[in-house]
Amino acid sequence: MTNTLYIPVRDGSTSLNGLATMFINSWCGNKTQLTFVNHSSDSLTIPLPCLTAKANPNVALLTTLPFLVVGESENLSHLTVSGLAAVSRYLMKDSGDPVVIKSLGFRGNCLQAPAECSIWTSFCEVQMIQSTILFLTQQQQEGVVEIPTTLVQLEEHLKQPIRMHNVVKRWQKNQQSSRVADGELRQEEIQKQAGSLLDHTYVEGPDMTLADLLLFPCVTLLSERLSAFGIQLAEHLPRVSSWLMTMKPVVRQAWTTTVGETPILDIASLRIQPQPTVKIPHIKETSLYKRDTARRTGTGGNLSADEVKKVTDLLKRQKLMWLNNDSENGTGGHITTELPEGLISLIDVNTCSDFTPKINWTSLPDPAHPRQGHIPGSRLDRKIQQLDGIAAAVIEVVSQGDVIVDFCSGGGHLGILLAYLLPHCHVVMVDNKEESVRNARQRVAKLMLNNVTVIQSNLDYFRGRFDLGVALHACGVATDLVLHTCLAQRAAFVLCPCCYGNLAHPELPVHYPQSELFSSRDIPAYDFSVLARMADHITPSGRLGMAAVDLDRLARASQENYIVTLRKLKPDSCSPKHDLLTGIPSDHCRKKS
Ligand SMILES: C[S@@+](CC[C@H](N)C(=O)[O-])C[C@H]1O[C@@H](n2cnc3c(N)ncnc32)[C@H](O)[C@@H]1O
Secondary structure (H helix, E strand, C coil): CCCEEEEEEEEEEECCHHHHHHHHHHHCCCCCCCEEEEECCCCCECHHHHCCCCCCCCCCCEEEECEEEEECEECCEEEEECCHHHHHHEEEEHHHCHHHHCCCHHHHHCCCCCCCCCCHHHHHHHHHHHHHHHHHHHHCCEEEEEEHHHHHHHHHHHCCCCCCCCHHHHHHHCCHHHCCCCCCCCCHHHHHHHHHHHCCCCECCCCCCCHHHHHHHHHHHHHHHHHHCCCCHHHHHHHHHHHHHHHHHHHHHHHHHHHCCCCCCCCCCCCCCCEEEEECCCCCCCCCCCHHHHHCCCCCCCCCCHHHHHHHHHHCCCEEEEEECCCCCCCCEEEEECCCCCEEEEEECCCCCCCCCCCCCCCCCHHCCHHHCCCCCCHHHHHHHHHHHHHHHHHHCCEEEEEEECCCCCCCCHHHHHHHHHCCCCEEECCCCCCHHHHHHHHHHCCCCCCCCEEEHHHHEECCCCEEEEEEEEHHHHHHHHHHHHHCCCCEEEEEEEECCCCCCCCCCCCCCCCHHHHHHHCCHHHHHHHHHHCCCCHHHHHHHHHHHHHHHHHHHHHCCEEEEEEEEHHHCCCCCCCCEEEEEECCCCCCC
């Protein structure tokens, strides 16, 4: 199995992500073959000695650079991995070197959670890189240098107690050299204090991990630039400075193999004045491990009855949608809408308990069937019903030769089924979870499908061209990122959303409500967030909230000249999240397969 690491290059320079990836590859013993791709999107480029005079092939980009292409092996199909943390994790696991593998931390989990779910991954993989690029490329105000916020956050993080698994055991192991004698602390005190008693030698605790390795190139460059301005890190951020001093000898060989012996920055050209004023941004005193729920939901706490009534009345007053209280069917009323003519087709949206399969499930080979995808018996029937509804909707709109992307493909239930049923289409499956992607690859290999590409990455790193985007239960804002990507490419879409309450995310390019329909009818962002949170309750008002959020999504597509439809997967019991949203660009001339 040969793996290839694709690195962006232009004029003997690479991006900061390219530098970090090459450094990690060096740390792993340079076992992975490099291919340099003529491409650079960053405003900051780093000249590297090994990049001069290389022939640079242009490759069709399916995802953001750098990425790793993992060759086929006996029972696994070929894979593309992208995203700094995911690529680094793969290189480290693949190195076969126990020391390298150990730096993936407890159970090999270091930076496994994607950036959108983990503040820590976001800090190491995204924010530190972005702030380094900004600091190294922006003009400083004359005589004043503001220390990058990320460095100050790192200093604060290093002050906080360590959070690691087995922290007590680890502390007890270190007891001989500890300041506190055995027996002086009670067990619960040890539990409480162990994080503070251990040293924060590295960013995650007493051991070096991938997080240190990813932060090292950025902090090194920032420290070099600050010292060129006459500012010593140790004076202002002593913990970061001491961490950098600890790291340098440990990674010296890998670092010099990557960047060479001469400093990367042209220090002589940078000095602005010997003693600038140093500004240190004010930040919250907090560890970067801490989950901040408000960051993800944009709201906090439970919904009150008053809030629900207020937004329900607002939807009705604005003639968007409301519940008719004829609760004959026991569901608490039908949802009624009064939308502008031709905006959205509502097809068969009434409650339904019947299911007539459209796919011949008994004829499917095992690996194409969801029973191969680790689904417990009780959920299998419902998964079949979900897949049947969404696959049938795809088959209705797909054309021969289309490229279909299954975003958030998980273990590949939908993507594999579509690839099997539509051999004249190509299916790309994108998911950021290692384990799910491995399961999907095994099933693809067993079926010997040659019309599938598997990508392990965040969906927003996907860069390929495609005709149809599908997503079954892409969590919260992920559905909107898929919609955003489909609209940007004028690709058709078939989406069944979930996790409605988890929508707001200030760092992503999606703002709610999304449509002119909702903003022109004065639905403020806060009220929309209430609707989204209502949608996660299995109640009549929950169904109303779900329909409202999906109406906003479809209205957004409609305003970009899509023909859009809202229908339901059948039967209702197949999932509480059973809205099915389809959109076809009105200018599409599609030939059916
Ligand atoms: C509820 S599962 C659905 C999986 C699959 N579509 C199915 O129906 O079986 C959601 C999946 O979305 C993936 N996911 C969530 N956010 C993502 C993102 N931003 N990029 C890529 N994958 C993501 C998760 O890893 C998970 O596998």
